[in-house]
Amino acid sequence: MVCEPVRGVSPAYGRDMPRSPSSPAFWRSPLRGPWFTSVLGVVLLVGITVLFVTGLLSYAAYNPDLSPVNDQTPDKGLLGFYLFAWPTDPSWLYRLTQGTHVTLGIALIPVLLAKLWSVVPKLFALPPARSLAHALERLSLLLLVGGGLFEFTTGVLNVQLDYVFPGSFYPLHFYGAWVFFAAFLAHAVLKTPAALRNLRHLRHEPPYEEGELVSPNPAEPTVSRRGALGVVGGGSLLLFGTTVGRGFDGPLRETALLVPHGGPEPGSGPGAFQINKTAAAVGIDARETSEDAWRLVVEGNGRTVRLGRAALLQLPLHNAALPIACVEGWSTSDQWWRGVRLRDLAALVGYETDTAPDVLVESLQRHGAFRRSALRDNQVRDPRSLLALFVNGADLTPDHGYPARVIVPAAPGVLNTKWVARMTFGDL
């Protein structure tokens, strides 16, 4: 048995429902109470912490401190305090961290909505402030709720390519995350002890509760609190189940029913794996990628080398099985790439392979934020980092970057530049 309606708790409320939402009796759901809110709060405490950490990792994965072309947030100041050289091992690192970030974020949406629903009476509570600390706490809650919804909304819109938010996604989502996390941290410190105290009843949900969230005039229950939590969990599970498959190729991706990059692979044959931007979308003309027209320019040490595709094929070719993992949270399984090692290209302009420097890579593409991008020396030196010419045993397709593309283990997808035209080696 759960949430027995409390009869005759206060005759002052009468039989009529109060009109003002500032009156506790206006809120009649028998579900609201410290236990329900605490369960959701603790789930979010863990979940949002994971989202924040994986988000910071994704930011570091772009190596924004390496070169301005990688840096979408040049004013970051102290917020970049933790940046480090993004590793190349394990090769599925970004696939895991960013897949977790986006998939978990999507699965947490029902929990966030339920949590906000469970505390909505507090929004209208009067008096507006009992003390200065209370007034500031309520102001901080605006940042918490507004910031949280802002982060979830911009993330969900960005993965659906719906760029309606006011500005570029990277700075909005990054700075917004810090604003949200500042409020989240204060809220967590203030509320976690009480939430954990409430959760001592986790096994046996209390039949009767007192507290500011408990309705003094509850309606007759149609579902238990446990049942309501089950529905929230079911919503998370449904979102998770229809999303998680987009981190894998083949039949698993088909299970991702309602999510970008779910469902069947594009096209057929060796190039039938996920594409972030097609050649047509970024203005690649087949004439400029033809055997006659295309030349790769390799620069560094004051030297310049020009190579056509035929000349590249004369260099030692190597294989690497590597995934593509996008900031939008989808990824492919390992693909079989074949091409020239980046460090061998550095050697063409006189660098020793084991001391090869950073490289600036430029694409033929006309527009797009990352048509120029920088790779760090540890990425250049990794023997699996290739300028790929083939994938899965065939020439690259135009949409996968023909005539040549970069593929680097564990790097975010956009740093795997397609339609490469120029590579400039040297310390950045």
Next chain:
Amino acid sequence: MRVPFRRPALGSPLQLLLLACSFALAGYAGVRLLADDWFGVALWLVGAAVLHDLVLVPLYAGADRALTRVLGAAGHRDWTGYVRVPALLSGLLLLVWFPLISGQVADRYRSATALSGDGFLSRWLLVTAALFGGSAVLLVLRSLRLLRLRRARKQRPSAVH
């Protein structure tokens, strides 16, 4: 009384310190967040909270109340969950994937990814149908079980009621 009447209370100093730290960090990031289009961003931040608390919550709470009332009036209050749960789950999917389901990004999606952007509406409708269908099956099974229980009781009139 020596204490001046209605002197504004400060509250816990520790809490004040914590909130001050929080606002300092939020401010540091906030000026960067607002640097380009401060009005648009502020509108989104505050608007998200207002839209959620004053539009979305009343909307689904009202819909839920109407559902309970209608089913209650029809004498089927115990059916509430069988309608509420699939409706909630389907609504959740619609809320999260609205840009895809509505088709408003279909052209951009197709041009960028070489994938079809048109299938999302029909897939959402299929998932919705499956959710309501599954719920209906559970309701029928439950009704059958109740019916059987009632019959069993009738056949044993000595059973305690």
